[in-house]
Amino acid sequence: VAVRVYNRGGSGGLYNNPLRVFCPKAADGLSMTLTDTNVGQYHYDIEVNNAYSTATNGTLDVTITDRETGTKVKSLTKKLSLKRNKPVRVTVPYNMDKMCQLTATYTDAKTGKVLSESKQLKYVLTPPAPATPRFNGAPVFGVRPGSPVIYRFPVSGEKPVKFSCNDLPAGLQLTEDGVLSGKIDKPAILSFTVTAENAKGKAQQEFTLKVGADMIGQTPPMGWNSWNCWGLTVTQEKVMASTQALIDKGLADYGYSYINIDDGWEAPERNPDGTLDANEKFPSMKGLVDWLHERGLKFGIYSAPGATTCGGYLGSLGYEKEDAEIWNKWGVDYLKYDWCSYENVRAKENDYGFASCIRPYLLMQKFLRQQPRDIFYSLGPLGGTQVYLWGLYCDGNSWRTAQDINDTWKSISDVGFRQQAGKSQYSSIGHWNDPDMLVVGKVGYGLGENTKGLRETRLTPDEQYTHITLWTIVSSNMLIGCDIAQMDDFTLGLLCNNEVNAIDQDLLGKQADRVLREGDIEVWSRPLADGAIAVGIFNVGETDQKVDMKALIPSEKPAKTIRDLWRQKDLTASELNCTIPLHGCKYLKVKF
Structure with a gap:
């Protein structure tokens, strides 16, 4: 055994991780990756690679199992011969009509080493829309x-x-x-x-x-925001491409109508008269807005009350009137007003009370409402302050209830379940709680200049159903954050279920709240305008849970019908006892 000592840290000696000496076997160079692909037919690409010089042989076993019934849907076995750094790819097609699990197991013939990985397959619960209008x-x-x-x-x-x-x-x-x-x-x-x-x-x-005077936002806004896919790399071309995709893929047919540009549109300097133009990425903001309005869509823009925005672009501090007037001139319909550098103003004034938070939002509200057009006023998050307590006082049409979301279960469960509980009293028609944008589909947050910087959300299919279910039952803004042009049928099914969206858009405007937390099961419920109730049953734990859904309905009245909103079907008595997978849910509409 020869041990080579080398300068790893810059000042001599060994640094970072503990020293480990081992004798690799041929099988130690084996690796396996599973990639979900929706180019053509939906399929998983299973790639097995050998990083070492010694060739190896083995067997790949793949099974697809129905998670609801436990029955095997598909299986295949292949013998593989692996040369150094020449990965072998096996493609496994699948259908999205069942809740299935794919398990791939590779066994090395000589050493018996096993590589195994399982993935949830995407599944579509939303029935196809009829051909009739x-x-x-x-x-x-x-x-x-x-x-x-x-x-x-x-x-x-x-x-x-x-x-x-x-x-x-x-x-x-x-x-x-x-x-x-x-x-x-x-x-x-x-x-x-x-x-x-x-x-x-x-x-x-x-x-x-x-x-009337207070009629903006009769239902929570539905649309698209540029941040989760493009971040600061947003351009007019990307916005128009997403808009056209929103129309072509049918999202506009389900009420998604706001096209909102987030940070990154502002010019580096103001004009001598104090007005602010768009930068070179947006050659004609007025032309873009007119193009959207011709299609019946609305336009949203972003700013912040400080000197700079969160991305370092020019904010509205000292130019609130000028900005409101230019937005009116362009035809803006929605303003997301963030926070960020206004913290510097509070520090300079040594004022950290609620009044110092409210002041800049009241100022912008004053100039927005002076404009001869409606501008939906969305208040951004504030570090350590509770916007929902005073957002209505600022005539906000919606306000963030938590910090920024990301596409992980930890974030969804914190922003959704923990931070939305107990806040229903602050939400009302025209003034909505906003737990942040949707993180389904392909996102990237501007880490790449083009589509190569985008990746699939890290949420599992079950977690994505939970995400949409929770957001709709709490009357959230429904702002898509992914690249719509690359949206697949699974994501379209999540976003274009008319019965699910109807809960979010219900005319009664009553946000759900948590009515039961028992072990890993949470039940959220809200009343609906037609006298029914919507009920979300969520498994927030790390194991599957068997539940009696009828026993979890928060009403003593006998139910006439219990409807599965995702599948759009009334349930029979035998279907009310079911298993909810970890991080999964059931979404019901109960009529009495």
């Missing part, structure tokens, strides 16, 4: 008197779908593509019937436009 949005929209109306009716079905209305109020226009526009100058409650028709049939919706 179907309205998928809340039948209400609110504006202030004199503010422009911009609303796209969310309707799925075989294209093209043509829209019409025989009793449209004066001052409004409806295009054949379903874009409602116009202006109503006086407070009013206006109801009218909209018809959507295609080659397969037609559907109607009784729609209400509420015009």
Whole structure:
């Protein structure tokens, strides 16, 4: 045995990890990776590699098992011969109609060494939408008197779908593509019937436009935000590509209508008159906004009350009026107002009370509400302060209830389960609690200039169902954070379930709260406008849990129907006893 001592730390000697001497066997160079791929048919690529010079042989066994029934769906066995650094790839196709687990096991023929790994397979619970037209949005929209109306009716079905209305109020226009526009100058409650028709049939919706002083945000906003995929590398081209994908993939047909640019759009210096332009990544902000409005979509922008934003770009400090006016000129419909460098102002003034938090948000609110258009006002997170306690006082339309989210179970469970519990009293129509953006699909946070910097969310499929279930039951903003252009059918199924989204958009506007925590099971519930209740049953533990769902429904009334919202089917008595996988959930609508 020869031990070589070398200078590893820069000043002589051995540093960092403890010294380890070992004699590697040929099998020690073996490794196996599993990659989920959705190019063409859904499949897993199983790659086995040998890093050592000695060639080895072995057997790869792959099984796909239905997690609900325990039955084997598919199995295969392959003999592999592995030369140095020449990985062998085996492709295993799968269907997404069942909740399945893939297990790959490689056994080295000479040493018996075993490599084994299991992965949850993606599964789609949402049934396909019918070819006939179907309205998928809340039948209400609110504006202030004199503010422009911009609303796209969310309707799925075989294209093209043509829209019409025989009793449209004066001052409004409806295009054949379903874009409602116009202006109503006086407070009013206006109801009218909209018809959507295609080659397969037609559907109607009784729609209400509420015009009044406090009508912005009748339901939580749904749309897309650039941060989780592009970070500071966002560009006008990327925004337009995501917008077109939102339309082409049908997300706009389910109510996703806000296209929000996060940090990174601001020019490095203000103009002599104090106004702020966009930087070179956005050659025409007004042109971009007009392009969105023509499609019935709304535009959101980002700023902060300090001198700089979280990403180091120019903030609004001292220029709140100028910024509100230029946003109105561009046609902005949504403002995410962050915090970040305003902490320097508090330190300079040696004022750390709630009043010092409220002051900059009240100032921006003043100038936003002076503009002749509605701008949804979203208040960002603050270090150590509780925005939900005073967000309503600042006329915020939503406010963050926790720090930034990331795509891990630890973050989801903390931001979701821990920090949303007990906060339902602070949420109301037009003023929503916001646990942060969605972290499904491909994200990257701007770590790469292009799509190569994006990766699949680290959440398992079960965790993603839990994520969407919890966010919708607590009436959260539903802002997609991934690259929509690369969105797969699994993610579309998560985001485009009309019965699940209807809970988030329910007209009663009552956020759910936790009503039971028993071991690893949490039950969250909220009342709905039609007299039913929505119930989310969550397994937050690390093992599968058998539950009697009927016993967990928080009501003494006998249920007439118990509906599985994800599968969109009424459950039989035998289906109420089930197993919820670790980090998984069941989502119910209970009618009495």
